[in-house]
Amino acid sequence: MMKLDELGEFGFINTLAPAFEHLAAEGMTGIGDDCAILPMNDHEDLLVTTDLLIEDVHFLREAISPLQLGHKALAVSLSDIAGMGGSPIASFMSIAIPLELDVAYLDEVMDGYRTLSEEYQLPLLGGDTTKSMKAIAINVCVLGKCHKDKVRLRSMALPGDVICVTGCLGDSAGGLQLLLDEIPLNNEHKGLLEKHHQPEPRVKEALFLSSFEGVHAMMDISDGIASDLSHILNASGVSAKVCLEDIPLSDELKSISQKNKWDALGLALGGGEDYELLFTVQKDKLTAVQQEFEERFETPLYPIGGIEEGATEIRWMKESREVRMSNKGFTHFESPDVL
Numbered sequence: 469m470m471k472l473d474e475l476g477e478f479g480f481i482n483t484l485a486p487a488f489e490h491l492a493a494e495g496m497t498g499i500g501d502d503c504a505i506l507p508m509n510d511h512e513d514l515l516v517t518t519d520l521l522i523e524d525v526h527f528l529r530e531a532i533s534p535l536q537l538g539h540k541a542l543a544v545s546l547s548d549i550a551g552m553g554g555s556p557i558a559s560f561m562s563i564a565i566p567l568e569l570d571v572a573y574l575d576e577v578m579d580g581y582r583t584l585s586e587e588y589q590l591p592l593l594g595g596d597t598t599k600s601m602k603a604i605a606i607n608v609c610v611l612g613k614c615h616k617d618k619v620r621l622r623s624m625a626l627p628g629d630v631i632c633v634t635g636c637l638g639d640s641a642g643g644l645q646l647l648l649d650e651i652p653l654n655n656e657h658k659g660l661l662e663k664h665h666q667p668e669p670r671v672k673e674a675l676f677l678s679s680f681e682g683v684h685a686m687m688d689i690s691d692g693i694a695s696d697l698s699h700i701l702n703a704s705g706v707s708a709k710v711c712l713e714d715i716p717l718s719d720e721l722k723s724i725s726q727k728n729k730w731d732a733l734g735l736a737l738g739g740g741e742d743y744e745l746l747f748t749v750q751k752d753k754l755t756a757v758q759q760e761f762e763e764r765f766e767t768p769l770y771p772i773g774g775i776e777e778g779a780t781e782i783r784w785m786k787e788s789r790e791v792r793m794s795n796k797g798f799t800h801f802e803s804p805d806v807l
């Protein structure tokens with residue numbers, strides 16, 4: 469009997485897609501992108517995504533504040549809507565609650581959830597509540613919409629495209645590492661912890677990018693760029709070259725990594741939970757998209773490499789020479805799980 473940790477999370481998911489494919493009506497796309505796509509009307513598609521957060525697997529109750537937990541539960545699904553270039557229209561939340569939990573704690577979780585909902589004028593339209601023996605579990609489903617010709621899929625990358633990300637990578641993984649290593653926390657650690665506990669989904673940025681001609685494949689960075697970029701390559705049937713010097717690392721991550729002898733680049737490539745956007749753009753449109761993005765959002769875009777023809781694998785470059793990478797990004801069932 470094969471155990472789940474041998475099969476891997478993606479191995480399990482890959483068995484599901486073919487088993488249900490024949491049940492999907494025309495125009496429906498399911499497993500394999502950030503969201504499922506269902507035709508809504510002549511012009512727009514409906515996007516659906518769902519995410520599950522489990523205590524002690526995805527978060528530690530003593531490390532994350534209830535406000536942050538409510539925020540994060542919604543933010544990770546909003547990030548998937550962003551990954552497709554969509555705008556959110558409603559959310560549903562199901563929560564399993566240990567009976568000994570204070571009502572005040574729950575109120576704060578919902579405050580965090582509501583504050584982020586207000587930001588996007590996003591109604592909570594339903595869900596379920598149930599008791600749990602010990603752990604808190606929160607499942608959030610977000611519906612979104614997207615103009616049919618603006619939907620950005622993982623399969624849209626083309627040879628010649630430049631690969632870009634919308635922000636520094638690895639901060640969230642650095643925040644997690646602080647908790648795992650039980651490092652006494654101080655003010656200097658605030659940024660990394662906040663990025664881990666309270667990620668800001670790039671919904672507005674994604675709407676801008678998806679309206680920009682020349683932006684091709686897009687997704688959000690949830691598992692680490694090594695793993696996430698592989699999804700784009702597999703879906704598009706292309707190869708990629710990534711320059712390690714161009715991976716954006718925050719000063720904070722660099723200095724804290726140096727102090728604690730962490731591999732900052734490893735955290736950036738394999739850590740995950742950055743919830744930045746990863747996208748590819750036609751080379752002759754790069755400068756224009758960079759300029760307009762920076763004017764609008766007061767933060768730069770970071771080109772990190774290029775899409776090429778060839779086998780669906782990432783070639784890592786350092787000082788113009790190819791190097792080997794052992795860190796392939798984490799998958800939930802294979803590695804000691806993130807908290």
Ligand SMILES: [Mg+2]
Pocket residue numbers: 501502547548551687688689690
């Ligand atoms: Mg995603």
